[in-house]
Amino acid sequence: MIDEFEKRILKMLQQNGRASTQELSNAVGLSSSPCWRRVKRLEDDGFITRYAAILDGKKLGLHAFAHVQISLIDHSEASLNTFHNFVENSEQVLECASITGDFDFMLKIAAANPEALEHFIMQKILRLGVVRTMTTNFILRQIKVAGALPIEI
Template sequence: MPDLDDIDRRLLRLLQRDATRSTQELAEAAGLSTSPAWRRVRRLIEEGVIGRQVALVAPAKAGLHAMAYVQVSLMDHTEPTLARFDAFVQDHDQIMECATITGSYDYQLKVVAADPEGLEHFLMRQMLPLGIIRSTVTHFVLRQTKYTTALPL
C-alpha cells in the first residue's frame, strides 16, 4: 500500500476532476515543476492507485434514459452458481456496477437501458431465465441528484 502525501492527494484530486490536464497544468496547480509532477503521476499509475483514465459519458446523451438498482438473491451459493452469475454480470454491458451486499439480498446491480421497457426486457428475458435467481427487487431511478466518481481525498 503506497503512502500518499499531501502532494499526491492534490494531484489525485486534480486528476479526478479532469484527467485530460497536461502535466504542465497539473504541475502548476499542485505547486510542482513538470518533471516531479510527471514522476509522481507515473508512480501512482505503477502502484495501482490510478487504475485507469476514462471518459465519463452522459447516459441520456448516449440514448440511455432508464436506470435502476436491482437487488438479486440467488437460489444457492455454490461455486457453479456464483461463477455463472459472475460471468453473466461480466458479459452484459448494461450492468454498470455489481456489488456483493449484506442483508436479504446477495447482490446489488446498477443497470441502464434506453427506456423502462429495455430494463424490463433485460430483467425478464436475459437475467431471470438464468434459472439461478431466487428473487429480485428493482428500484427505478427517477432523478439522479448526485453522481461522482471522485473519492474524497
C-alpha cells in the same frame, strides 16, 4: 502510502482526467518531471486504475436506470462464477456490489427505456438460472453522479 502532493494529483485527476502534466504540476506545486514520475508511480501502484470519460446517458438515448437487488439460489462456485461472468460482460450493468441484508448483490442497470430494462431483466438476468429473488427500484432522477472519491488533504 501517498503524500500530500500525490493526494492533490489524484484530486485534480478526478476533476479532469485529461489534465496535462504541466497543468497538474502547476496545480499541485511541483515541477513537471517530479509530477510525471508521481503520476506514473500512482498508476503502477494501482491508485489510478484507469481513465474514463463521464458521459451523459440521456444524450445517448438511455432513459431508464434502476437499482436491482438480487439473491442467488445458492453460493456455490458455479453459481457465483455464472453471475460474476454475466456482470463483467454486460455493458448495461454499470455497477455491482456484494451487499449485506436480505439480498446478495445490488446492480445499477441502464437501458434505453422501461421496456428495454424489463427485457434485460426477464431475458438476461432471470435466464441465468442462478437468481432466487430480485427486487427492482427505478431511478426517477439522479441527483448526483460523481464517481470521484473523497480525498483528505
